[in-house]
Amino acid sequence: MSKYSYRVRIRGKYATAISKLALDLGYTIVQASDVIINRFNINVNNSAPDVTIKDSERVPGALTIMGKCGAVNDVVTNLLRVVEEEALVWRSVVPLHRVVMGIVNVVDSNYFVDVGNGVKAILKAPGGAYNDGDVIPVVISRTRVYPGDELVAVPGVRVDTEYVSIVPGSGTVLFSRHIKDYEVRQALLKVGLKYVGRLSGYSIKWRSSAQFLNESEAVKEIERAINMLNEVELASKSSAPHTVLQDGECITEVMLNGRAKLLLDNVRNNVMPTIIGHHTYKTLRRNTALLDLVEALLGHCNDRAGFSAEFMRQLMSRRYRVGIVHVKPNGEVIRLGNADVLKPDPNDIVLMRRLRGGGHLDGLGLPKEEGDMAISCSAIGNEYLIHVYVDHAWRPKGIYININTPIEFTGGNILYIDLAVDVIKRWDSNEARVIDYDEYVSYVSMGVIPNRLRVRVEKLVGDLLASAHRLGEECLNKARELAE
Template sequence: MTSVRVRGIYATALTGLARSAGHSVVWASDPIRRRFDADFGEEPPAVDVSTTEDRLGVGIDGDPEGVVEVTETVAGVGRDALAWTDPAPRGAVFDAEVTDTVGGGALLDLGEREGYLPFDAAEGYVDTGDRFRVQVDDPEPPWSDARPELRTGVRTGGHLVSLDRGQSGPSADAGGERATELARTADLLDPDVPDGWGTHFRRPATDAGMDALGTALERAVAVADALDAALAEAPEDPAAGDLPRELATPLAGRWVRFGRESRFALDGRRRAVVPTMAGHHRIKAGHRAASTAVDFVEGVCGSAGVEEDDDSAGDAADGSFPFEATVRQFGPAEGDRVRIAHGKPDGRAFDLGRAEVTDLDPGGEVTLRRTMSGSGTYDGLGTRREPGDVAVTRVTEGRWWYPTVYRGEDGESKGTYVNVCTPVEVFPDAVSYVDLHVDVVRQPDGSVERVDDDELDAAEEAGDVPPDLAEKAREVASRLEEGL
């Protein structure tokens, strides 16, 4: 199968999942080695799996075939784990035009994504309309507000070794004798580095053996050869012709966003090798500071809140999740303002606005109030939207739907819209979920209608919504239609 390196808050669970699927986990951290009491290889990983900055999921990048295999394994953890292909993965090279400048950098149109080029990564003054040849240095998930970070140089990625186009000779993220040793290693390995490329040993290379370094160099050379071939076919002037222009994609990238049900399934995977409290990954995903608190609880109490026969997968774990303690420690609290973070099945996400928490029940129900601005009509309802209207939303942690009641300033009902979505998570600064298209509305006259089934059908056909998740959405919509 595939050699894979795993990092971040999901590392223990995903290490177990990857091993059970036949993948070879390499370069495991010391805690992972202790938990599994197993030998882990140190060959260069074909695929890297790392937790996203917002902790909602993971990025998977590396060898194209390996990325496909590992994504299938990771996304298979639960029906609300959704996966998307990155159109601008790490290492991809584009000719692109600056569309705008913002603080500290420029925005470039890459086609399906917009990239960010820091000013200090480009030579000279950068302005709107300028054209550059750029490479994706740090990709971003589709649901993030951040943009993939770009550079103007071309480099092969690698955990141990990279090659830099336009450089010469070896260099290393090390000093003294070790740097000299690595430089000699480059000569000994003799990997036939292409002309015009310099070898750079990364910090982990100082602990790697000759076999691992040799394999890493061979892979880097293969990528460099592919990049040279692709760039040889490209216009010499990156400003020539129609832009944007994708020139090379030597590596693949995919993103997996975990839903609440999947996080609890990952708890079960982790619990198989180390004590894991109820909601371990759910709590850690909500707040960066939560990791220390969760680790402390597990160090003192073990698998707190979990019965011996509780696998903590999906709804089975809801009763043991410490919602009240979690919100008391990390928020939100009554009076706080939170985002309604509305994810879409195609990977994008946007905020429906900020809402005030007006009531918070220890059992997981949270009431949110928004005052509307702007005019128009309410989607699905068709009733008039006017400034000063009030929207009251009631969400319940773990529920597959939530209602919003719209009223005018005079209190007159403008209808109720019930969103069907992946299980709601009440994080300290946001109510988070992925919308599943199909919804149910109740008009002011009491009539009930189910809407947007066609959008769910299209999303399922496009592969954005897995069949089992689509079926769950339809079941929820049917129950709501009957019950409203």
């Protein structure tokens, strides 16, 4: 049970499962959809949320959890307890929209700013002339969640309430993209225009929760925000370096693996009939009419496991080509292209991809020539994917075994999260070897790869080193037989 009854807004494909968990943990669900209100028989509550949980816009199947830092940390802790550490987690280095007294650092005419705890951001200061060591208030305009993200700050201050933001700008009234109702926008515009002229160098932006305010509430909210702005501006004139003037919003990305999704399938099944694989099937799909129909039938079936397995077999048996979606631990999504399906069996998948010439085969250092093919073998739920590289005459060149989270089948794609470390072997070599182990260790040391996954990975590495050639031969022989 959560220590605090935070207000949680939940959106996306996991809404039913996460809502069930949230209610069980003692959270209050706000701004719920009509479906969730009816499904859980809860009261309408359009209060502003402390935290929002939604589908990630960056990584297929991941969750974005954002809001007040204490609420985000509480929700993430409790959610991960439920999914038994079957997730990779990235947290924002600095809360978004934090206002902090930063120390300017000038390097070769480029501006940076030290925002505390040894963290430096790029300082976007067009036309600004700052000296090295200047202490100025800055706003974190772009935070770093995944390693490749830029951390960016801009000079000045801003304030954010649950309903309205006052931001540096040219004196306009702006709206969250989630405020779509014309009459609501007009009413908020009317209120905003009464005040924006008094704010030299600032704009007013209505946040999504403002759509539930009446006019008098909107007026009170803007007046509260203006008072906050005056306090922050005053504090910025005398505060010490690294003083936080506004905390901002923490952002956490939770990359759920196949096992985590199955756990959430089971949570959802406690609310309504849910096929095993529900959340995987919805990962890359917008049209879920077939899934809705199948789950309506599931309600009249006593064998959920058998029904689910047959549904997967039927889906897979109708595929002649599938995509391979390779998600790296750092959030990068790589689509390896489409593969011919030689064997569409969930327990024995055999795929073939034709490679373009040029460059080298990953990890093996061998030339990639026109006519080369990649033969891939695995099974749904496997934590590794075998690739055997062959030339145009099916002569083997080498083996590359990708270590990953359990293989998922979304209905049109093979999906997994790569765990960085791999086992490779040239066909003519006597020994297999491990590559990218340092990268894997870096993710472990950062706490991104949880202990439960670490234990499985390190055992798997040892097993695969001993069996790489045998697994490669078995994969190649199956493919040859199927292709004849």
